[in-house]
Amino acid sequence: MAMGEFDLIKRYFQQQILVDDSVQLSIGDDCALVSVPENYQLAITTDTMVENTHFLPTISPEDLAYKAVATNLSDLAAMGAQPKWVSLALTLPNVDENWISTFSQSLLHTLKQYNVTLIGGDTTKGNLSITITAQGFVEKNKGICRHKAQIGDLIYVSSTLGDSAAGLTQILLGKSAVDSDDVFLQQRHLRPTPRIELGQALIGIAHVAIDLSDGLISDLGHILERSQCSAEVELTALPLSSSILNKYDRTQAEQFALSGGEDYELCFTIPPEYKDELELRLKKLNVPCTCIGKINEKCGDFSPRFLRDGKPVNITFSSGFDHFKESK
């Protein structure tokens, strides 16, 4: 016998033990009731993942739940916010109790890892789709936006770029992970790390930050457009993992890094005088960050310009991932 939706929500998602005193009422009423401490603002983000658009039907419920949470927390990280609560809207084609049990366990486990409370949501019938609204605290007027890049700012990215796109390519080709490089790349696609601590460490020194969900060209482009400036990026400075370079030639690796998307690393800018302060703060974290270029005056459009060994080069491949454009 199929379980009703109320039973579903109760049985699988109410298992968490609430230890968050910002939550006064959670799942099971018309609304959740929560509090925001004085001197804090709320950062709010919403992302949807649809089967066959954002993930393959072959993805495991564990990886899907993890990634749905991680990608939303990544948006909070990019503002320098401390994640607090998520609401989950889960649309399912049918009631597969094994699937839901595994999905919910992974979701709650991931939330617990980041001290985030599931405060409510909705379960509906339809094609598989997950919408999460995530909320976090950020000190008043300290949130890191996209529109405050200044000419002369240094542009940084965290960790390595392109791994996720390389891993997705392997998965799409049906390639099993036969060595540690394959495992690394595929895990970078399936299990991206939201850079929450890094985002918070950037408060007070970064002028802008964004998480790299659509690829560096596209996401840096958002910063440039919002900040009304341009940028130059040195291709030889792009941080590329040894795994991507073991598996792909440099040109392909650069393409993954620039336009592949879904790395969920942070791209941010700082004024040059904060370089030492940044390095000091990074020492306390386990996330290397690399300077890849600088912010320039606007010249023509807002696209970043690329250099190789200091000389201008043209980049010809696709400029970012867009679900609607992809379908043409």
Next chain:
Amino acid sequence: MAMGEFDLIKRYFQQQILVDDSVQLSIGDDCALVSVPENYQLAITTDTMVENTHFLPTISPEDLAYKAVATNLSDLAAMGAQPKWVSLALTLPNVDENWISTFSQSLLHTLKQYNVTLIGGDTTKGNLSITITAQGFVEKNKGICRHKAQIGDLIYVSSTLGDSAAGLTQILLGKSAVDSDDVFLQQRHLRPTPRIELGQALIGIAHVAIDLSDGLISDLGHILERSQCSAEVELTALPLSSSILNKYDRTQAEQFALSGGEDYELCFTIPPEYKDELELRLKKLNVPCTCIGKINEKCGDFSPRFLRDGKPVNITFSSGFDHFKESK
């Protein structure tokens, strides 16, 4: 040429003029940044509407946008909250600019009507589906929950019940609205009114409140289960519109009222000593409320008992709307 998703969001949903000083940053960044005033809590609710599950493919984009907003604000109303912000996750099978233009205009118009700001969201490709997360302010510890009904409380419902289910039945049968009764019933289905002012007027006198989305039996059942009590409901007291009684016999009208769902009226309880105060407060609103029964001690399960002219009767039809159960 298809527009990209970023263009879509910008072009159609950024048209609103922000006049809400609780919103410091809205559409166009990784997150929105908002503030909650001191002494207030935040009420948060999420609801999804999926094509062919929650609405027919024939629904107009105007009605769909209206209803997606109204049903979420209805949850805030049931807590006594003042709606403030919504996030919109819109999944579309393709880019039909006429459709999106009409949908977004209706959505923004509806939000404006209720002084609510669209603070962000996501646009994705897939089967048509709308998830809204709505947030509102409620004075600290004043939110009206489901778990505080007391034995002896009087049970009230707002306006009339069953109209929406009657209107849906007409629409499903392909019946054109030929007279004012048909128009009334079908509009009650397509354009439910979130009882926001009523919800706020109930603060301090109502022990519990819920909005009637699944039908009185099911929704009152949620109150009874959460409050660990039972109830008796007098069937002759059910408020039925003249339109429903002009079009259906009393038995059918009662069935619509008890288990039809989607009325989005409020069901609430007050202690008898607040009867006069309730009537005083209702005079300032244009929403009649009717006492239909009272809260009793738990006896067996949490289902409400029904009386007709004071004598117990058995209700045999379905107890509420459940998307998964319906599919069996």
